[in-house]
Amino acid sequence: MTANYDFIIVGAGSAGCVLANRLSADPATKVLLLEAGPRDRNPLIRIPIGVNYTVGSKLDWKLVSEPEAGADNRRLNLPRGKVLGGSSAINGMIFVRGHAEDFNDWERAGATGWGWDSVLPYFKRMETWQGPSSQDRGSFGPIAVSYGSYRTPLFEAFLEAGREMGMPVVDDYNTGDHEGFDWVQYNIDSRRGVRCSAAHGYLQPIRGRKNLTVITDAHVTGLILQDKRCSGVRYVRHGVDHSVAAGETILCAGAYMSPHLLMLAGIGPADRLQAVGVRPTADLPGVGQNLQDHCGSFAQFACTKPLTYYSLKNPVRGLKAAAEYVFRRTGPIAVFPMSVQAFLRSSPAQQRPDLQVQFYPVSRNLKSPKGEVGTFNAYALQFGLMRPKSRGSLWLRSTDPLQPPTIQHNFLADPADVGALTEGLRLVREINAQNAFRDFTGEEIDPGLHIRSDNAIQAYNRRNLLSEYHPSGTCKMGTDEMAVVDPQLRVIGIDGLRVADASVMPVVTTGNTNAPTMMIGEKAAALVLGES
16 A cells, blocks of 8 residues: 555546545545546636537547447447546536436435435535526535526527427526526536536635645556455556555446446446456445436427528638637637527426427538538437436446446337437427527428338437437445445445445436536535535
């Protein structure tokens, strides 16, 4: 052992940065934060539109699924941040807490203390809300949250279409019930026009803390177990192996890598571990199971006016947009290219929204194998399945810790998911058919009006199905036989070890998962410190 710490945190992502900040607040506590990727110095991380360039770069784990039957046996890209800040440094910055009943469902499933009323204080603690004052929003937290600073008539048309359909336009969708149409909220500092990642919000302000050690480019290769207790970790950095000890180790490596590390240590389904040559130390059948993600498809419509991102290919318009961002921190570069959305039900039988519809003033060329973006003047309405019934799994590819896990999502394996996405296409067509879009919409480019029957729609959705990059559930929190961690996030049967990231979600939340993951980090810190 080269050093001893009170806490080792594995993964400086959305939850790990939170824990590093909160646990090191006591100067007498020694905390080590390990991140497999580099420092977050790339300027594209801070520029909101930079997400188009960071995904798939060296800041991304660049994981790939196994062939997915529900996606015409395609292997889907599964981006995950490999940089200080994790996925919060390369994602679309869309800030969605989720529906109140998501968290009440967690509690009903055995995650005691994780209902909406219990988690709301941690959502408030983490944010500085730069919108209208509200008792449900936080004012002094590390993460800046604001509405997008880019407005276009296309966005207004989307909201007006919702009104014409009899749906509400929600003032603030982050107060527990988000059914309806709304302006998107981002973890963007509106005063500076820059991304506020978990690293920027939680780590940058505490750079001078002597009791917090942050080591980047440190790939954790194993947990050190002694008599059913985790006493530290091993990691490799620049080809050199290291071992460090801690009173408690907290895995914040995400829904793919946290269960991977557990299985490498022999914690998981005993039969599967033995099959790849790992000696089981704790038979937890739920490790790597219960994998969930949002998935979706989209429709595209020609735009009759130069209001999409395609217009920025015009040198004059492009320079104007660049100048607007540089001097005013507004305009199309100041946001992820999607500033309005809706949470809707695929059928009246649904008790709460199960679809997220996102409006993109940008197109994708489906006729090209590369799927180039912004090559013609069109806009897209993407519809994503928020409460999937399908479940996937991941398992060890080998005992080599540097080999990624095998990931099988099983998208659309459940017929109910297929039906919901079928209705999703019909729903976005209905939105686009409203009078609000009359002055902007041209022909339906994809899938085209000839795609009408259930079978034709389902085939189109499978051809174009995409992950929405919200993996969760693989270290499920609860008390049943498939639980991996208890409601205090302690790994069952192993002392000195917790998991705190999206992998502990019993069920994925209704919406983007970055905000709930940071909340998990906040509540985890309170649990560790005995404050919750």
